[in-house]
Amino acid sequence: MKWTNKGNNMKTESDKKGINVDVKSLYSSSVNGLKGIKLENPSKSVGLMLFLIIFSAILICVLVVGLFSYSTSKSIIKDKISQSSSVAITQSKGKLDLMFGNYVDLTMQIMLDKNVQSELLTLESTTDSYEKFSSMKKLSDILQTYVIGNSTIVGATIIPIKSGDPSVSVGGSTISSDAAQKSDWMKTIVDGGGKISWLPSKAKGYSGTMSEPTIALGRVLKNTVTNQGNYVLVLEIYLKQVGKQLQDLSLGQNSEVTIINSDNTIIYSKDFSKLGKPSDIVLPADADKQVHGSTQTKDSQGQQVLAMYDKFDSMNWRLLGSVPVKELVRDAAKIRDLTWIIAGIAAVIAIGIGILVIRMVALPLIQLRNLMNEGERGNLYVRSKVGKKDEIGQLSQSFNQMMTQITALVTQTNQSAQDVLTTAGELTDASKKTAVSAKEIAVATEEIANGATSLAMEAEKGSDLTTEISEQMKEVMQANHQMGSSAAEVEKASRQGTVYMNSLIEKTGLTEEMTRSMVEKVDRLKESTRSIRKILDVLNNMTKQTNILSLNATIEAARAGAAGKGFMVVADEIRKLADQSRQSIDVVGQITETIQREIDETVNVLSNAYPIFQEQIGSVKEANQIFLTVQSQMGDFVQRLNSVTDSISALDRSQLVLSDAMANVSAVAEESSATSQEVASLSNEQTNISEGLVKLSDKLETVSMGLKETLSRFRTE
Known part of the structure; x- marks a missing residue:
């Protein structure tokens, strides 16, 4: 469709096969129509207001629909990924609970072993050095039977709580009794009585001589008859065994899986340099009362992350998985980009519609306004030449009739004023x-x-x-x-x-x-x-x-x-x-x-x-x-x-x-x-x-x- 302006008459040329809008020709013709028309205050123009209303309405509708779709899809993606990640975290936590349970059972077997109980009783009651040495050798052999063949265990150590006897160690774990009795983790095991105490990871093991980090669990070895315990059993485990259980767990790109304790300290991470440091993810205050859950929070760098956590059955540790929100909604960002593209196209279309409205409404109104300004300055012979049949054309005809009536009225009033002026002069004299x-x-x-x-x-x-x-x-x-x-x-x-x-x-x-x-x-x-x-x-x-x-x-x-x-x-x-x-x-x-x-x-x-x-x-x-x-x-x-x-x-x-x-x-x-x-x-x-x-x-x-x-x-x- 092409619009032409010949003497203020609008003519339409359409093709029967279709209607094509030529925006460039429409714009150029509008500019030509605006030449010679004086715009006193564009901000108060009806055409400009209509153009802004149409432009804003189209653009706002497109942006609202697009951004709402983007927000909805982003929320759905986060919910789905949160659910699936929570399931994966729960499954991995179950595997680790099974592994940790085996270690707990192993310590229970060692404590209930009759030979172990007998040798510990001998160590407590005898003062003979040879008998003590013989009992310690037998305890070492017994521990060897439990530990040998299990590649996940670094070693086991039996440490006296108060006496000055040396500790009994097997495997790669060689913890001295003097160093252990002075440590905080030894006090934690003793305060726990006969319960299992899981100890946090250490970069060089609890002996301080390891080349890789380890975790440990310990319990007091109580006498089954007297229920008194004077020795502590410490079982040290390779931390990499935890990583093997979590190697198949992937929550998304740039995601991270860690194990944290109740103090929010990292027990396990792929990056061993983070061990023993506070976690970047801060769980909500009521997380201690929940077994598992998920939350959206910020990390230490201020980025939004989605965090899923699940508590272990055998200790007060949590398996924590986090993934950046921007990685989750990376695909949803395409909807946002597409929204901006469509908004740009809609803006161009709105501009075309606005120019069309200006030609059909604003230009004839500006012409009538200019004619009225001429009439205000005293030119009563001005007449509108708009020949349209719509409301603007009717307004033009009404303007011509009004100017005709005003011309007749002014002529008659001028003659009456002349007569009054003559009479006033005589009366004044x-x-x-x-x-x-x-x-x-x-x-x-x-x-x-x-x-x-x-x-x-x-x-x-x-x-x-x-x-x-x-x-x-x-x-x-x-x-x-x-x-x-x-x-x-x-x-x-x-x-x-x-x-x-x-x-x-x-x-x-x-x-x-x-x-x-x-x-x-x-x-x-x-x-x-x-x-x-x-x-x-x-x-x-x-x-x-x-x-x-x-x-x-x-x-x-x-x-x-x-x-x-x-x-x-x-x-x-x-x-x-x-x-x-x-x-x-x-x-x-x-x-x-x-x-x-x-x-x-x-x-x-x-x-x-x-x-x-x-x-x-x-x-x-x-x-x-x-x-x-x-x-x-x-x-x-x-x-x-x-x-x-x-x-x-x-x-x-x-x-x-x-x-x-x-x-x-x-x-x-x-x-x-x-x-x-x-x-x-x-x-x-x-x-x-x-x-x-x-x-x-x-x-x-x-x-x-x-x-x-x-x-x-x-x-x-």
């Missing part, structure tokens, strides 16, 4: 003339009203002023009376002040005389302290002379020898009295100095106070003179206040007459102002009506002009 006249009348009326209002206000101010003057005159008269009373009181107080000042002058004179007398007495006391000072100097010299005399007396007494001892005591007492006198004189001297210093300070204070008393006397005399002056001036002030009171009374009577006249003027001015304001209000109302009419006319003219400009955008021819 008449309104403006009326408004001018109303404004002139309003201005004249407002001037009259303003004059009357000003006159009324001035009259009110005058009336208020006279009232205020009257109140102030009353206050002045009251203040005048108060001033007269205050002046009389001041005159009386000045008389009393004069009397007090005379008394103060007399008392100040007496104080001056007392101060002068005190200064003289202090001067005499100062001279007395100087005399005391001189007497103290004389006494101090006497004490010094007394000290010298006592010293000389002491020297003379020392020369006199025994006869002068009494005089020496007297001389010492005199010297002590002289020292005490000197100390007392020093104390009295300090006290005297203190008294003299305070007397000097008192003299200075009195000397400074005396001029102040003299100044105070002068100030008191001046204050007395001021009181006398105030008394005389207050008499004159009282007389003047009486004269002012008479003048204020006459002024108050004149003010009452002026207040009545201002009240009459204010009443007349208020009546005139009220009449003028009423006339001005009517004029303002008329002016407002005229201005509103002018505004309405201007608004009508503006609307008409705007309508005319709007209609001028549309082209109808």
Whole structure:
């Protein structure tokens, strides 16, 4: 099928033998159809949205189905392989249980052998070296009969638990009793009593001299009569025998089969370097409670692995098989790859379908949108040429009919706007003339009203002023009376002040005389302290002379020898009295100095106070003179206040007459102002009506002009 675009008409050419879709020609024709079409915002395009919906739906369906199939097949493969591998693990575990059971039975036969019991009893009871050697030789021969001919067994060893006797070994196992008694595995066997204890693998065997790893089992050899055991039997087995039992077990490519103990330590692995190391596979926590099971986990490298495990019957070991999940689902990955290929093909098909939808839906809609944009810009003669019979064609015909109706409506509206514009101009002129006249009348009326209002206000101010003057005159008269009373009181107080000042002058004179007398007495006391000072100097010299005399007396007494001892005591007492006198004189001297210093300070204070008393006397005399002056001036002030009171009374009577006249003027001015304001209000109302009419006319003219400009955008021819 080929789609061609000739003048926006879609034509189909089909072949009767089949329908072939040429995607390249379809794409090129779509591109040619898009030329010349303006895409303002592709993200909001209906065609693009339909294309994305179709593309996403097809691609999502293919991916969901394919990936679901891949996931389901992968899950089924894992379940089937897990079941088959579990069966194989169980079968291999059964073979190993049989082999391990044979070894357990062999140790039981050795323990129950009468000859072994007899020789062990001999070793315990005898102290003779030869008998011990003979018993050990017999035990070695007996063990040889059990071990010889079995190539899977390295050897067997009987080890004493406590005594210092050497161990009895046969085969390749030569475990010394001293090394064994110090080892942990020996303690494990002894703690187990008569039960079997399986020992982990060792790279060089339990003797430490082997060239390949071995495992071992041991048990205490108890006496069948006394049930006491003093010896341990250790049976050492080649680890490769376990590998022979597992060589036919294969779980898949890169799979691994190991034997681990309860501590998750590797007992057996094809790679002997892993022996004794922790296993990469960590079993779930409840694995100890399960005999067998399977789980999906991660190894030490973080890869997903499928692990199957089964517990042995004779020991707490597990046979563990693991295989990487990616190896299991390697074949299922083909489904995933095929899904991506089909998704790519579906994407190409979806693109083709999307381009077809764009040509059939988006391009005609874009053409109609562009025509509508032309109509929005004022081009009313645009018409759609889409001749299709579907909904888009019907939309195109409806658009043409709408544009025809809009063209007729715009033509009629343009003519009406022209008529309205003419009428609005005439109405505006008449309104403006009326408004001018109303404004002139309003201005004249407002001037009259303003004059009357000003006159009324001035009259009110005058009336208020006279009232205020009257109140102030009353206050002045009251203040005048108060001033007269205050002046009389001041005159009386000045008389009393004069009397007090005379008394103060007399008392100040007496104080001056007392101060002068005190200064003289202090001067005499100062001279007395100087005399005391001189007497103290004389006494101090006497004490010094007394000290010298006592010293000389002491020297003379020392020369006199025994006869002068009494005089020496007297001389010492005199010297002590002289020292005490000197100390007392020093104390009295300090006290005297203190008294003299305070007397000097008192003299200075009195000397400074005396001029102040003299100044105070002068100030008191001046204050007395001021009181006398105030008394005389207050008499004159009282007389003047009486004269002012008479003048204020006459002024108050004149003010009452002026207040009545201002009240009459204010009443007349208020009546005139009220009449003028009423006339001005009517004029303002008329002016407002005229201005509103002018505004309405201007608004009508503006609307008409705007309508005319709007209609001028549309082209109808």
